[in-house]
Amino acid sequence: MNNNKKTTIGFGMGTSSLLMILIVLCMTILATLSFLNVKNNTELYNEKERMIKEYYQADRDAIKIYAKIDEILYDSYINTTVTTYFTDCQNTLIDMGYLIDADVITYEVIVNDSHTLIVKLQILPYDSIKRLMIIEWKMTVDEQGNYDGTQFDT
Amino acid sequence: MRYEKKTRSLNFLLELLIVIVFFALACLICIPILVNANNNNKLTQIKNEGLLKLESIAEKMRVYNGKPLDEYLSGCIYTVDDQCLITDLDNDLLGDYQIIVILKTDTQNAGIFYDTQIRLVSKNDDTILIELNTQSYMELSYE
Numbered sequence: 001m002n003n004n005k006k007t008t009i010g011f012g013m014g015t016s017s018l019l020m021i022l023i024v025l026c027m028t029i030l031a032t033l034s035f036l037n038v039k040n041n042t043e044l045y046n047e048k049e050r051m052i053k054e055y056y057q058a059d060r061d062a063i064k065i066y067a068k069i070d071e072i073l074y075d076s077y078i079n080t081t082v083t084t085y086f087t088d089c090q091n092t093l094i095d096m097g098y099l100i101d102a103d104v105i106t107y108e109v110i111v112n113d114s115h116t117l118i119v120k121l122q123i124l125p126y127d128s129i130k131r132l133m134i135i136e137w138k139m140t141v142d143e144q145g146n147y148d149g150t151q152f153d154t
Numbered sequence: 155m156r157y158e159k160k161t162r163s164l165n166f167l168l169e170l171l172i173v174i175v176f177f178a179l180a181c182l183i184c185i186p187i188l189v190n191a192n193n194n195n196k197l198t199q200i201k202n203e204g205l206l207k208l209e210s211i212a213e214k215m216r217v218y219n220g221k222p223l224d225e226y227l228s229g230c231i232y233t234v235d236d237q238c239l240i241t242d243l244d245n246d247l248l249g250d251y252q253i254i255v256i257l258k259t260d261t262q263n264a265g266i267f268y269d270t271q272i273r274l275v276s277k278n279d280d281t282i283l284i285e286l287n288t289q290s291y292m293e294l295s296y297e
Binding site for chain 2: 013014023027034053066067071077130131
């Protein structure tokens with residue numbers, strides 16, 4: 001009796017199918033993860049770009065208001081004297097709807113739904129070289145968001 | 155016995171062929187997705203780097219004081235009046251891109267407006283990838 005039975009490990013039926021399923025599964029997972037990663041990066045970038053553009057638009061609007069105020073001060077300087085300069089400036093600015101507390105003018109420019117640009121300017125004395133000094137030029141957050149992720153939904 | 159072995163070999167060959175066809179189909183679907191994802195990722199990286207550069211120039215232009223642009227911005231070369239070109243962006247990702255700075259001046263009684271458009275443009279086809287607009291204002295003295 002021959003006891004030397006040969007055991008062979010063959011690449012039999014079904015092995016290649018299993019291997020293919022495994023490889024295809026890996027490929028699908030890899031492709032899905034790459035796609036999701038790129039999608040998230042792109043969304044993050046778009047959000048950043050939108051925010052920056054909105055900020056610069058608000059900044060431009062704030063500069064235009066600054067220029068308007070400066071023009072008023074310039075006209076007051078030309079048309080008034082040292083004694084009446086400040087009151088004339090104040091009255092004109094109040095008439096035009098600006099918020100004035102002593103010599104500080106405050107105005108706000110809306111950046112987007114949740115951000116506002118706040119500007120505070122100081123009116124400088126009659127005899128100074130410049131007419132206005134920027135005390136504050138900062139962006140504030142109006143609302144904190146709900147942190148459930150819905151604020152990022154597009 | 156020999157007939158059975160032959161049938162098994164044929165079945166195996168048939169299975170292998172089906173597997174290869176399915177694998178090719180899967181590759182046909184997955185590889186373009188991967189290539190597309192890679193291209194999009196590269197574009198986003200370029201945009202990110204470009205946006206940083208544009209922001210840096212925009213911040214500098216917010217306090218612009220009327221100097222000639224080629225003196226005020228580093229690496230800036232005039233192409234036409236008030237239009238400046240920055241070709242060397244000192245970044246490998248931005249090798250195919252350049253920055254165009256367009257300055258418009260508006261003089262008023264009390265001051266001067268400097269309106270600046272900053273664009274990241276492709277060197278090959280002149281497409282604008284990103285554009286930022288900024289403005290600065292310089293008070294004039296009374297004289």
